[in-house]
Amino acid sequence: MDPLFDRINVRDLLSGHDLSDPSTPLSTPDLRLIISRLESHSLHIKSKVRSYLLSHREDFASLFSQCNDAVFKTSEISDNVSGILSLISDRPIDVEIRKLVDEIGRTTKEAREKREMLGLLKIIVGICERLEGARSAFSDGRLRFSAEEVKELKKALRIGDEEEGEPIVYGLLRKQWADLFDEMQDLFSKFMENAVRFEQDSRTIRVKYKLCVDKMDGIELHTVMEAMDVAGILDYSLAKAADLIIKHAITPAVSYGSPAMFAEDVNQGSEGISEAVLKILPSQDCKIVDVDGDAIYARVIQVIKFIFKHICFENGSWIRSFGRLTWPRISDIIISKFLSKVVPEDASKLVDFQKIVKCTSEFEFSLKEMMFLSASDGKDYRLSSFSENVEVHFAFRKKTEVLGKARNLLLQCDFSVPQDYTSKGPLLKNDGMAINSSNQVVDLIFSSKRCVVSKAASQLMELVHQTLQDVCLSSARVAWEFYHAVRDAILLYEAVIPVKLERQLDGINQVAILMYNDCLFLSQEILGLAFEYRTDFPDSIKEHAVFADMAPRFHLMAEEILQRQIQIVIFNLREVIDGADGFQNTHQMQQFESAKFSIDQAVFILEKVHIIWESLLRPSTYKRSMCMVLESVFSRITKDILLLDDLAAEETLQLQRLIHMMLDNLSSLLKSLISAFDSNEKSEEDTSRPIDDLIPSLRKIRKLGELLDMPLKSITSAWESGELMSCGFTILELKDFIRAIFADSTLRKECIWRIENVTL
Incomplete structure (x- = not known):
């Protein structure tokens, strides 16, 4: 085809x-x-x-025949399926099958749950029986068996690993186990108290091998130790015995200077050793000093060997447990009572300390051989770590000593002026005065002047210089600690003195001025420290040693103290002047006496300040501070008088009298300011300015005294000449003053007109 x-x-x-x-x-x-x-x-x-x-006719015929057979069979199958479907629709067997399957499932689940419940009950019953068996064995003295049962039951009950949703009975069983465990702990503690005892009278530690507690007689100490080890409560039960041995044996053994001695004894019975005894004997020589540490370490090892042999029965695990329990405290005692006391006080003796380093290392090695210390845990070698870091401890000790000295001298200083100090003039560095012999009269590095400081400041800087000299001769680690000691010692002044002198700083006294000088002196000394010592410092700290950052805070403190004193003086003067009641009606005797009393009080305060400040402050500081105070006083008095609106003739004379009296009484003070100007260095500020320029109100109050009895025309002429304006008077003040003194008249009006129209 x-x-x-x-x-x-x-x-x-x-x-x-x-x-x-x-x-x-x-x-x-x-x-x-x-x-x-x-x-x-x-x-x-x-x-x-x-x-x-x-x-091909036959082939096609065969093919068509096969197709016909297939169609017939398909029809037959369809009929069979229809029959089955009709049967199912008449009797719903699938529902019955489903019910049967569900019933089988429920029955199977119930059977499985009952089997699980039965298994759980068997486990619970078994645990209960084991708990009762352990309790019974514990009461009968079978301690090891009871301890093993408690240990296994802890795993079975998952103590410490509880889960939510567990049966309540597990909680009850755990409570029973905890009660049994607590009873075991208490009983084992009693056993150890009975086994290890200290007799105060004979100073003896006794270890009994046969124990009797709560009707349990003849229990071996070794058996008790085994049971405690199995139960995992060795540390808990040995705690009291460890405290007893540390208190009565280890501490006396380590006592530096008067150590105790020890003697061992063993009492043999018919069945072997019944008791071991460690007698604590006082030292025959009370002046023993174990500088090398060999004897101290030998006594400690003797005590630990006694424990190893008679309490731990040479069991490595037990002595290791005892070591974990006691070594932190023992090492602290050795460090505090021995090693820290033999740390060299001088850097030259650090080499001799190497003997102690060596015997300390040998001591810890002996403890490691006895398994008292762990061979792998580096934290146990605390003594070697301390002794090998002796430079740090030496530096820390010296730092503590420096800070202690600084604190003591700051607290003990009374801030008094030297008795032989009588200088009233400036203290130049080359003045050759007898006062120079006092160590409280110090040079200011960045000034040609000297000043008087407190013993606290002078001795503090002596201590600082001594320590910095040690810095130059020390190793880097020691030098670094000394450097911080110097900084901390200086800062102690800032922390201690203001608090100590808080009450004195609120009054007018020499203490505040001495403190001002101290801060000024310290600020300049601090600036000079780096220049004086930095080149000799160890190379590792040259770039890190800084002092200049502290100088500004002391300079600022000095200025704050001085300004506080000035404000206190001004406040007191204002209160005194307030008592004059504005200088009103001074033509009346009572008012005059009141004003005179206020002036006298102000003069008294100023003279007191003059005596204190002139003798202690530098001339330039004295001049500046006193001028501020006088300016405040004179300006206040001048202002009060100029505010008076009606003055009688007699009243003006009394006011003039008060002004002249005040200026006469302050003449010595004003002369001291003039002498301060004359003696001041040429480089100082305001040296060429007259006193009237530094105290503007002084010229004004003097002129006011003249104006009080000056004729009106003379006053007008003085204004026209510019004299009054140069003294600080304003046109308004002058007009009010004229109206207060002179009655209204044509002459007064003419003079006021002339004053208003004058061109200056």
Whole structure:
């Protein structure tokens, strides 16, 4: 059949040379020829198909027969399925099967739960029986068996690993186990108290091998130790015994200077050793000094060997447990009572301390061999660590000593002025005065002057210089600690003195001025420390040692103290002047006496300040501070007088008298200021300015005294000449003053007009 389906090429049905070109169009005859030939070809194909069917008739018949059988079987299957479906629809067997399956599942689940419950009950009953057995064995003295049971029951009950949703009975069982465990702990503690005792009268530690507690007689100490180890309560039960041995044996053994001695004894019975005794004997020589530490360490090892042999029975695990329990305290005792006391006080003795370092290392090695210390835990070697870091401890000790000295001298200083100090002039560095012999008269590094300071400041700086000299001679680690000691010692002044002198700083006294000088002196000394010592410091701290940062805080403290004193003086003077009641009605005797009393009090305060400040302050500081105070006083008095609105003739004379009296009484004070100007250095501020320029109100109050009895025309002429304006008077003050003194008249109006219209 394949040739029938071959592809037919239409052009093959034509003939002619003009058909070689595919683009040549076909003519009508050509098309007719093609149709004719296609019809012929179609008939040929039909003939071949018919021949093929006839030749394969049997094959096609067999194929059609098979198809008929398949259709029949399909119909039969369909009938069977229909029958089954009809049966199912008549009787719902699937529902019955489902019910049966559910019932089987429930029954199986109930059976499984009952089996699990039965298993749980068996476990609970077993645990209860074991708890009762352990309790019974414990009461009968079978301590090891009871301890093993408690240990296994702890795992079975998952103590410490509880989960939510567990049966309540587990909580009850755990409570029973905890009660039993507590009873065991209490009983074992009693056993150890009975086993290890200290007799105060004979100073003896006794270790009994046969124990009797709560009707349990003849229990071996070794058995008790085994049971405690199995139960995991060795540390708890040994705690009291450890405290007893540390208190009565280890501490006396380590006592530096008067150590105790020890003697061992063993009492043998018919069944072996019944008791071991450690006698604590006082030292025969009360002046023993174990500088090398060999004897001290030997006594401690003797005590620990006694424990190792007679309490721990040479069991490595037990002595290790005892070591974990006691070594932190023992090492602290050795450090505090021995090692810290033999730390060298001088850097030159650090080499001798190496002997103690060596015997300390040997001591810890001996403890490691006895398994008292762990071979792998580096934290146990605390003594070696301390002794090997002796430089740090030496530096810390010296630092503590320096700070202690600084604190004591600051607290003990009374801030008094030297008795032989009588200077009233400036203290130059080359003045050659007898006062120079006092160590409280110090040089100011950045000034040509000297000043008087407290013993606290001078001694503090002596201590600082001594410590810095040690810094230059010490190793880097020690030098670093000394450097911090110096800084802390200086800062102690800032922390201690203001609190100590708080009450004195609120009054007018020499203490505050001494403290001002102290702060000024310390600030300049601090600035000079780096220049003086830095080149000799160890290289490792040269770039890190800084002092200059502390200088500004002391300079600021000095200024705050001085300004506080100035304000206190000004406040007291204002209170005194307030008592004059504005200098009103001084023509009345009572008012005059009141004003005079206020002036006298002000003069008294100023003289007191003059005596204190001139003798203690530098001339420039004294001049500046006193001028501020005087300016405040004079300006206040001048202001009060100029505010008076009506003055009688007698009243003006009394006011003039008060002014002259005040200025006369302050003449010595004003002369001291002039001498301070004359003696001041040329580089100091205001040296060329007269006193009236530094106290503007002084010129004004003097002129006011003159104006009080000056004729009106003279007053007017003085204003026109500019004299009054140069003294600080204003046109308003002058007009009010004229109106207060002179009655209203044509002359007064004319003078006021002249004053208002003058051109200055």
